Amino acid sequence: MKKILLLLLLPIVANSQQTDSLFIKKIADEILTNGKAYDLLYHLTKKIGGRLAGSPQYNKAVNWGFNTMQQMGADKVFLQECIVPHWVRGVGDFATLQNTNSSSVKKQLNITAIGNSLGNTKIIKAPIILIHNFQELENKKEEVKGKIVFYNAAFNPTNIRTFKSYGETASYRVNGASRAAKYGAVAVIVRSLTEATDNHPHTGTLRYNDSFPKIPAVCVGLKDADYIAQNIKKGNWQVALKTNGKLLPDTINHNVIAELKGTEFPNEYITIGGHLDSWDVSEGAHDDGAGVVQTIEILRAFKALGYQPKHTIRFVLFANEENGTKGGLKYAEKAKENKEQHIFALESDAGGFTPRGFLFTMDKEKLAKVKLWLPLLKPYGTEALDAGGGGADIGPLNKTFNTPIAGFMPDTQRYFDVHHSVNDIFENVNKRELLLGAVNMAALIYLIDQHSL
Amino acid sequence: MKKILLLLLLPIVANSQQTDSLFIKKIADEILTNGKAYDLLYHLTKKIGGRLAGSPQYNKAVNWGFNTMQQMGADKVFLQECIVPHWVRGVGDFATLQNTNSSSVKKQLNITAIGNSLGNTKIIKAPIILIHNFQELENKKEEVKGKIVFYNAAFNPTNIRTFKSYGETASYRVNGASRAAKYGAVAVIVRSLTEATDNHPHTGTLRYNDSFPKIPAVCVGLKDADYIAQNIKKGNWQVALKTNGKLLPDTINHNVIAELKGTEFPNEYITIGGHLDSWDVSEGAHDDGAGVVQTIEILRAFKALGYQPKHTIRFVLFANEENGTKGGLKYAEKAKENKEQHIFALESDAGGFTPRGFLFTMDKEKLAKVKLWLPLLKPYGTEALDAGGGGADIGPLNKTFNTPIAGFMPDTQRYFDVHHSVNDIFENVNKRELLLGAVNMAALIYLIDQHSL
Numbered sequence: 040m041k042k043i044l045l046l047l048l049l050p051i052v053a054n055s056q057q058t059d060s061l062f063i064k065k066i067a068d069e070i071l072t073n074g075k076a077y078d079l080l081y082h083l084t085k086k087i088g089g090r091l092a093g094s095p096q097y098n099k100a101v102n103w104g105f106n107t108m109q110q111m112g113a114d115k116v117f118l119q120e121c122i123v124p125h126w127v128r129g130v131g132d133f134a135t136l137q138n139t140n141s142s143s144v145k146k147q148l149n150i151t152a153i154g155n156s157l158g159n160t161k162i163i164k165a166p167i168i169l170i171h172n173f174q175e176l177e178n179k180k181e182e183v184k185g186k187i188v189f190y191n192a193a194f195n196p197t198n199i200r201t202f203k204s205y206g207e208t209a210s211y212r213v214n215g216a217s218r219a220a221k222y223g224a225v226a227v228i229v230r231s232l233t234e235a236t237d238n239h240p241h242t243g244t245l246r247y248n249d250s251f252p253k254i255p256a257v258c259v260g261l262k263d264a265d266y267i268a269q270n271i272k273k274g275n276w277q278v279a280l281k282t283n284g285k286l287l288p289d290t291i292n293h294n295v296i297a298e299l300k301g302t303e304f305p306n307e308y309i310t311i312g313g314h315l316d317s318w319d320v321s322e323g324a325h326d327d328g329a330g331v332v333q334t335i336e337i338l339r340a341f342k343a344l345g346y347q348p349k350h351t352i353r354f355v356l357f358a359n360e361e362n363g364t365k366g367g368l369k370y371a372e373k374a375k376e377n378k379e380q381h382i383f384a385l386e387s388d389a390g391g392f393t394p395r396g397f398l399f400t401m402d403k404e405k406l407a408k409v410k411l412w413l414p415l416l417k418p419y420g421t422e423a424l425d426a427g428g429g430g431a432d433i434g435p436l437n438k439t440f441n442t443p444i445a446g447f448m449p450d451t452q453r454y455f456d457v458h459h460s461v462n463d464i465f466e467n468v469n470k471r472e473l474l475l476g477a478v479n480m481a482a483l484i485y486l487i488d489q490h491s492l
Numbered sequence: 493m494k495k496i497l498l499l500l501l502l503p504i505v506a507n508s509q510q511t512d513s514l515f516i517k518k519i520a521d522e523i524l525t526n527g528k529a530y531d532l533l534y535h536l537t538k539k540i541g542g543r544l545a546g547s548p549q550y551n552k553a554v555n556w557g558f559n560t561m562q563q564m565g566a567d568k569v570f571l572q573e574c575i576v577p578h579w580v581r582g583v584g585d586f587a588t589l590q591n592t593n594s595s596s597v598k599k600q601l602n603i604t605a606i607g608n609s610l611g612n613t614k615i616i617k618a619p620i621i622l623i624h625n626f627q628e629l630e631n632k633k634e635e636v637k638g639k640i641v642f643y644n645a646a647f648n649p650t651n652i653r654t655f656k657s658y659g660e661t662a663s664y665r666v667n668g669a670s671r672a673a674k675y676g677a678v679a680v681i682v683r684s685l686t687e688a689t690d691n692h693p694h695t696g697t698l699r700y701n702d703s704f705p706k707i708p709a710v711c712v713g714l715k716d717a718d719y720i721a722q723n724i725k726k727g728n729w730q731v732a733l734k735t736n737g738k739l740l741p742d743t744i745n746h747n748v749i750a751e752l753k754g755t756e757f758p759n760e761y762i763t764i765g766g767h768l769d770s771w772d773v774s775e776g777a778h779d780d781g782a783g784v785v786q787t788i789e790i791l792r793a794f795k796a797l798g799y800q801p802k803h804t805i806r807f808v809l810f811a812n813e814e815n816g817t818k819g820g821l822k823y824a825e826k827a828k829e830n831k832e833q834h835i836f837a838l839e840s841d842a843g844g845f846t847p848r849g850f851l852f853t854m855d856k857e858k859l860a861k862v863k864l865w866l867p868l869l870k871p872y873g874t875e876a877l878d879a880g881g882g883g884a885d886i887g888p889l890n891k892t893f894n895t896p897i898a899g900f901m902p903d904t905q906r907y908f909d910v911h912h913s914v915n916d917i918f919e920n921v922n923k924r925e926l927l928l929g930a931v932n933m934a935a936l937i938y939l940i941d942q943h944s945l
Contacts, residue, residue: 071649196524393903422875450846452924470689471905
């Protein structure tokens with residue numbers, strides 16, 4: 040009986056897969072031939088630039104995103120207000136490494152203050168101590184008082200996915216200041232979270248623990264990190280450090296949300312998004328200009344193909360991912376308030392590199408269903424549909440509603456070369472790689488819209 | 493009976509796969525941690541530079557390759573002489589597009605003479621005719637006489653693998669001159685074989701048909717190509733063209749060959765290689781500096797790990813791939829002369845990009861065996877082991893002995909952005925991508941050495 044049923048179903052399944060395959064080919068052809076994502080990225084990075092929460096550039100980006108998605112033919116575009124932290128870097132940051140045995144041996148370090156860190160009013164001059172990991176910090180806690188802690192935890196080059204290395208070392212940037220302050224350190228210098236062959240420092244956010252003094256915190260590029268590590272073994276070294284970071288009063292920013300209304304299930308939502316904010320030191324091209332313009336590109340392509348989704352699709356440019364995630368939190372909060380039903384959310388926030396797959400957070404049964412679509416996506420670069428991903432901005436949806444979520448996972452080899460550094464610029468994004476990412480994302484959204492989960 | 497046999501075999505297979513998996517992890521760790529490929533590439537590109545057959549730089553590269561592979565601990569390094577064409581570009585090439593109705597409308601085109609093309613002694617001034625494909629050329633053959641043919645065949649952006657686009661359009665660069673000369677054209681201008689967003693022209697080789705005049709042939713960048721195509725629709729346009737290419741007498745170049753002697757089958761050879769020559773306009777970083785330094789890196793890693801291969805492994809830096817393939821031809825010729833037994837050859841000549849797989853030319857049965865290794869390679873980026881590849885330099889081995897061959901196939905999205913242009917420089921190669929390519933190549937060679945085919 041079962042066998043007969045299966046045989047009866049086979050032509051339907053085959054037919055459905057063929058229909059899907061044909062439509063996905065149409066999506067790919069449309070995006071690869073007429074895609075606007077690259078031009079949009081040019082505007083966002085070169086005409087607007089870095090756009091940290093609270094900055095005038097962020098508001099410019101909101102206007103641009105709003106107008107662009109309206110021009111693309113969204114059924115509706117609206118803003119969603121949220122309160123965000125307003126950190127400013129200030130000017131005049133510096134750090135000088137000096138051998139106290141020889142006044143002539145000095146090195147200006149290439150630093151960037153860590154986001155949300157607070158500056159010091161007077162120049163700090165203090166001895167520097169090399170710390171490789173938190174265990175070593177605990178072992179040497181008696182030696183830390185009055186010193187500048189230099190965390191030199193390197194990426195493990197044998198990790199194939201670079202996000203693993205980031206995960207293993209990010210805590211030194213995020214929590215290193217307070218953990219060192221606990222033992223009386225007066226500032227921290229952190230090896231940048233990168234394997235780049237250059238010397239640019241990479242910023243990012245930190246979280247102070249209110250129980251301890253909020254000491255200055257900076258990152259150094261890898262050449263400087265290696266220089267410090269090698270030299271301070273011998274002789275006495277100190278660092279003169281000045282940073283000027285400030286937290287101004289919280290301010291209002293906006294998520295930008297466009298909708299294509301669902302024809303069958305208008306009250307069931309599928310979300311695609313990236314975050315519109317970026318660090319101030321870069322153009323935020325890969326992080327996350329790419330995710331933003333891919334999101335808009337999918338809206339454009341669906342409209343160009345006359346695709347009328349069954350479910351309502353939301354194209355969301357999130358606020359404040361970098362130093363607060365207030366945009367993502369607000370989106371889930373409003374969804375709850377409005378009793379919205381969210382069936383799936385996808386985020387692109389791993390750069391505009393060549394596509395390799397998607398990582399999901401959802402029930403096993405649902406993931407098993409998704410995995411059956413692999414042959415449909417494989418021709419466009421997706422090689423894996425695996426468990427274990429999502430995105431900072433859509434995580435709150437998953438937490439609130441148990442909404443299935445996924446993160447687009449392009450190739451990761453180059454991401455941390457540019458991530459949060461001055462090198463995260465338009466020139467380092469490849470047009471075809473960017474568009475192919477949008478192709479795979481659009482195809483996944485189409486499949487979920489057609490077949491639900 | 494079969495089932496029992498299979499059950500008995502299972503632990504052996506599993507055990508063997510585990511041994512392989514562990515050794516491949518060692519290879520990966522060694523290359524990703526201590527790899528020298530990136531530093532070697534720096535030397536090859538920045539200290540030696542472009543190295544076309546017959547150039548002084550090519551000989552410098554030979555010395556460098558010879559010494560480097562000796563230092564890496566090869567059992568033997570030797571040179572293999574071959575006769576190569578000696579084309580020189582000359583200086584002072586230019587092309588000016590001019591509207592003959594208005595002497596003020598002039599545009600200097602950004603051109604590069606096609607390799608092996610011959611220059612003109614006097615400036616050619618002739619009307620330009622737009623031709624999209626060879627069919628159109630045939631249809632318009634009466635109109636071509638005395639004109640400069642402009643071939644404007646664009647890459648098809650909907651091809652996911654860019655090599656497909658290259659395959660579809662390369663003939664305009666390779667054969668376009670003679671096909672136009674047949675109908676009396678006085679020169680050809682070819683749209684560069686690229687989808688790059690810049691305007692750099694991309695060179696490459698051509699083949700003249702001796703039956704027709706050997707007319708000058710140049711490539712233009714894409715912005716210029718689009719400019720020409722758009723403008724010459726209206727009014728009368730001509731081009732003033734001067735190129736200075738010359739074929740000097742054939743000269744001697746060398747393949748550089750290093751060996752690790754096989755412990756069990758010293759007379760059976762496995763070849764890994766890339767080509768040492770490059771176009772003169774670039775540093776030849778991806779094409780094929782990457783293949784060269786990956787080849788040397790595998791030698792280094794095998795020595796560092798104390799790996800003693802069963803078969804003799806040859807690490808070959810081939811001469812003259814770009815405009816003659818004389819190195820690859822000589823290698824197969826000498827192999828035949830010496831009655832060598834070649835069981836496998838692998839070439840890396842698709843750039844130092846993130847690995848995605850290998851393409852093979854071999855019997856179905858052998859390919860079926862190779863495909864079983866996919867789970868061993870997948871953790872390092874290889875997603876496909878498919879039919880349909882090889883390499884220009886190892887093709888002659890396959891032709892002579894039916895030797896199974898394979899081409900390393902990294903991600904193809906960025907390759908033709910830089911290929912044969914001034915942008916094929918060290919800065920456009922990513923260290924981790926380059927090393928990961930070497931990891932996958934080394935692992936494949938190890939598996940073939942251990943298990944034969």
